[in-house]
Amino acid sequence: MKAEIISIGNELLSGLTINTNATWIAQRFKSIGLEVHWITTISDTANEIEYALKTASNRADVIACTGGLGPTPDDITKSIICKFFNTKLILHNETLEYVKKIFEGRHLKMPDININQAMVPEIATPLQNPLGTAPGLQFEINNKLFFFMPGVPHEMKNLIDSYILKKINDKYDLPEIKSFIFRTTGIAESRLLEKLEPVLKKYPEYPIAFLPKFTGVDIRLIQKSADDSFSHYAMEIKNSVNKYIYTETDDELPAVLGKMLTEKGLTLSTAESFSGGLISDSITNIPGSSDYFIAGVITYSNESKIKNLGVDESTINNFGAVSEETAREMVIGVKKLFKTDCAISSTGIAGPSGATDNKPVGLCYLAAIYKDKIVVRKFNFGKDRRINKERGATAGLELLRRLILGL
């Protein structure tokens, strides 16, 4: 069983819009055991759409098409579809009622142009779209499935999740998928591989995928028609690198830490210099974070480190603002200032300027405090300012996670 995604849209070809839709669909299809073999991006022109449909119908079993379904004259997909499937547009009353109701729900009169939305190829099954006015279309021909969807991401996603995945699953006998995810941080891919080597040698028949990002490496194990032995394999993988795994779900680290703080009834504050506010930004992205996040400071100037956090002036004079000692006094100071149970601090040289002979760009000290336990660690990140901030923020959150768990 092979799938093809056809993305229609001039904005995708002119460099204005990144094709995130195709990636999302590929991921969803993969989750039910259907592999995407081709993603074809074309312009909104008759010839291209016809050619792409012909090519796809010759090689794929499931064809998912997005874009070009709106009511305006430049949305020509529907008439081309009719030509391709040798059918014609008819007024689909049920769809017309549905589209009218959408406008009623918005307290608007339906503009006449939207009658076009209810014109549907005769042999198609319209897929009602509660989030927009263009219905999706489904064709079932020669044991193949064709889906046409609007290009608006949330409309497309809703059609896939509420209907299309189930339809594909019902029609075809897809292999059952068993999958594990272990999200790690604070360890390089090559070091992970070293630690996992004995397990990988023991189970040479099973796959492993590493997804390295600047802020960590995700390990994914996916197997079709897996048995118990695959689960044992996954557990041995997990146990070999457990310290570095912050979650076995799709959650990000700030959500994982937030859940931990909530469960333990702990409060948090931050004192950032190197990370410039990114730690508190990532914490406050999590709904409900106001329950545990009390406050933070970004102390970019030395004076603010001294005056607002109580860092000793002599510490900065003797060791510098970028030092283990300053990171330590910052984290102690901010915990005291906001009377929290835990705190994180960062100081360093994010770059590109600010480096000295002894202190290169990317040098960073992070500290975490949990009740009376403190840990301070030195890092050498890279040259890119934003990536440095991201790595620093992640490492700071992870430092606290491990401190609380005693890892």
Place this chain on the structure above:
Amino acid sequence: MKAEIISIGNELLSGLTINTNATWIAQRFKSIGLEVHWITTISDTANEIEYALKTASNRADVIACTGGLGPTPDDITKSIICKFFNTKLILHNETLEYVKKIFEGRHLKMPDININQAMVPEIATPLQNPLGTAPGLQFEINNKLFFFMPGVPHEMKNLIDSYILKKINDKYDLPEIKSFIFRTTGIAESRLLEKLEPVLKKYPEYPIAFLPKFTGVDIRLIQKSADDSFSHYAMEIKNSVNKYIYTETDDELPAVLGKMLTEKGLTLSTAESFSGGLISDSITNIPGSSDYFIAGVITYSNESKIKNLGVDESTINNFGAVSEETAREMVIGVKKLFKTDCAISSTGIAGPSGATDNKPVGLCYLAAIYKDKIVVRKFNFGKDRRINKERGATAGLELLRRLILGL
């Protein structure tokens, strides 16, 4: 002149990686007047690569291919290229020396496997890659140009910008492009269109493209072989909505504001609740921001607003933490606390929880202060927490930009 992009990589088809490379290349090609008509994403398998090359060479003049050029056995592109172009791999000594030097620069001995990197199709021109060990490849056949590049984004980008665009420009007589960008914020696309209508009616022959994002709308005007009249059109567009335009470059708002502060020798601090650190994060993304950004606080709790910023307890009791009055006292307080020339504050309900009968999710008060001038504005954003933070942060920065400029 038509271009096709072929993206090779299983990770692009499994939903793990978004194809940002193709979008970037399309944008760059467009900037020199070369339009991308197809983006074809395929797996790293011989049949698919051959088929895609054949299809592309039948319809496109310039074919840009990324991925599959590494030294490991699963990178098969090079041998397939040889088959397709009916040529063979030879050891290219100059490339070997180049790759060796790359390893020397990293103080490493070159592993033998990297000799493969210097094996180059006999009829190709290797494109030396200073950022990685896999050279790019160029073929010039039947007045068509084929480029093969590594999939690593910064290596690919460097090859395009340092060599490939020039090569394309030299070989073909591309239409000259004249383009303008006006980046706006604080005004909806429909309102922009209203204000621009007279100009658009006056110059019906010229195009306009709106790029709406959550945080603003970019206006792009692009014309091939443009004359003076096109420049007049652009100036009239600009003058019609000048207040909302924060830049005529690709810069982001924090960079624009940072430049203004630097030029005027002004300092800045922030007091964030609604935006949770995102304002200071976006300010500190800018290299050199430590010259004007002194410090910030994220006061999530009421107590921290009162104790650390000096907001009057009775203000919060009478008007609430989410109020015009609190935003005003926060911005005055933080300016005083850190002795800066300017400051920005935010307070609101980012959601999804925290709403009351009178104060819905998305309600936000932003304040800016510049010397003795203060402005406070009320906003009603939407339901999504992260988008609310982004819109709030952008609106806060823009409030200060306009206050300083007296707009």
